[in-house]
Amino acid sequence: MSEEGRNVARKEIHETLNLCNFCVRNIGLSFIDIPKTFFQSFTSYLLFIMASSLLVLMLAGEIAYVAGQMINTASVEEFVGSYLHIAGYDTMSFGKLITIWYKRHTFRHLVVELAEIWPVSIRYRDGVEIKRNSLSTLKHRQFLYAFWNILGVWLYNLTPIAVLLYRKLRGMSAALGYVWQMAYPFDKTKPAVHGIVYIFETCAGCISVCCMLGSDLLFMTMASHISMLLRLLQNQIRRLGTVESKDPFDTRCNDCYKDIVEVVKIHQRLIRYIKDLEDAFSVVNLINVLLSSVNICCVMFTIVFLDSWMEMSNKFYLGAALTQIFIVCWYADDIYRASVGVADAVYESGWYKSNTRCRRAMLVVLQRSQRPLYFTALKFRAITMITYSSILTTAYSYFTLLYTSYRRD
Template sequence: MGLDTAKKEIKDSLKLCNFFMKLIGFTLHKPTNLSEIIIQKITFTVTVIYVPIHVFTELSFLYVTSTNSPRVEDVVPLIHTAGYGLLSITKFAVLCFKRKVFAQLLDDLATIWPVPPLAKEAQALKSNSLKSLRIMHSWYFGLNESGVSFYNITPLCLYLFYHIRGQVYEIKTVWKSWYPFNIYKQKWKHVSIYLFEIFSGQSCVWVMISTDLLFTGMSNHIILLLKILQQHLLSLGNSNSTDQENYREVVGCIQLHQKLIQYYKDLESAFTLVNLINICLSSCNICCVLFTIILIEPMLELSNKLFLGASLIQIGLMCWYGDDIIQENAKIADAAYNSNWYTLSPRCRRILAILIQRAQQPIAFTAMGFTNISLITYSAILTKSYSYFTLLYTMYNQD
């Protein structure tokens, strides 16, 4: 009963994540209904075909433009959308190849999930954590969806704007992509490409939202459990329990901490490649879209501003949760030391000392081991973005 309750609560906390996974034809647990299986297979197949083609056409256009007209103002506006597409493909590949790992992580989480009845303080921590997670997921989804929606409707809005003013304007495509044929020669080709770019662009965003919500959701739950563990440790020695009861309680705390460390390691292993590519591309994407907003494309200013906001929040959330895990794990040692450990028996003190030593060893998400994911990393990314921007600005003025 407790395990079923845990799985239900975890599933509810990742409701938005699961919804967007369904939109790209992906699910951590295979559906049992035949109609759902067919729909899932079709959607997955379309996503697998459309997204790589979309990214390939963007990269091709970037290559052709940089070859024919290697000016800063021509090349830079193409980089951030192409980089976003590359990151989406990477995350989609990780989702597919690590599907069983993610499913197992959710099953493992259910075995240590805090289910009722809980102490008042633990229940308050749990409620606040899940509430803040839902709010964060909703805002993140809204920002990303509004950004891609503005990109999708911008060509139509420009057409209406010029049409109302009595001027001629030819509707372009949503994204700047290269195709091996003239898409404007026949109307059906133009309409087909426009619809293709809307769906493929949306799919890239759905992939991004799915993976980011999954990572932040799992990270949030690790942080929640670390905070509850701190409360358990602080309460040690406060009751008139027997030595055997105190011993079992200390052992239970150690076992929970070990499970959380193992859970973190599994999650780190699943996302470490994505984190590396995320960090490598984020500075470049932020720099290029900022340069485009300020100097190049006023017509796409709102869409690019939303893209900038989504990029800053996306890498910011990853670093925020990474930093939180570092801090909360360090507080485990403080909580154990601040408990009434001196009232416990010698054997309880000995194993509590082992827990303190282990908690003093930092745990952190990494980018393939090159750097820890923390707010210091976020600060470094923003600093690099500004440095790249000043370099581009200098090159632009020289041209």
């Protein structure tokens, strides 16, 4: 690829990562813009320290509060209703923050490497349509997912103010509440401290969402691009050996061996890239799989039986939690289906019109593509839409157990 082509590829890729980059820049990281001066590096480092400190303090306060509820009460509803799902969400955010910070150089390298295999000029109209539809769909999904999560956290942040105004208008005694339920080593009810605590909880909640969105949007974008490249490869394979000949037994005009070699090289490069991407996201995917069912169960229990004032915010949280794990499973499953589709594309090509040499080469592509490519949860299990179904089933089982214990009490 020429330098001009690389520049075009980088520009198109960076445009798809703008929303992701906006989120991670709020926590002092970037997968596109590398600090070039000492001042920029120092500013990014300081911002990361502040963001990670806020998130750690928030998570520590939530864990301390949940632990206190566990020690001081045996009531199921008080323990689960102590914003256990929020502690789970922030645990996921912290795990993702550590992962994207630790592997930030790997992610930057993957973004740069993607430009080398990016389709800048596509010869066929259907390939152009595949690229246009993929980028357009990705843009809309990114916006909706980010909007849903940001709206959810601000509903939590503004609910104490809304409750205060409601009680004031009704002539009831009221005081400004708190965004989250956390334990502090000081008296947070003092007037001067109360405002500081409220600001801290608001900022920490936004940081948590930025960590979640930064990781998820990066995964969504990179997986979407790889799926698009695999479908473009399928389209290229289907055209192999399709040159028409007056003599149906004349295979000389269908000697497409060079094209097959090019396809094999592209396929091998995509396989290596997907493996590198899978290694980079395997820890994040494990965090998603382990905690999602618990978070969904706890927020469902809270919505059905507990805090009515936070019901709307918790419903938005439930929608965000279901959407978050759905996106991970959907795009992982999309990679799986696109990789298996390469074998179907070989069968649908003009292999029967080609000579023996071409048929043998295409057989190699067919055999390799019959081994599907997966994203995994740290190599423990492959992630597909079956995983999503399993997570929902597990969450419902937990909910049923909590429901039985709650009714028994």
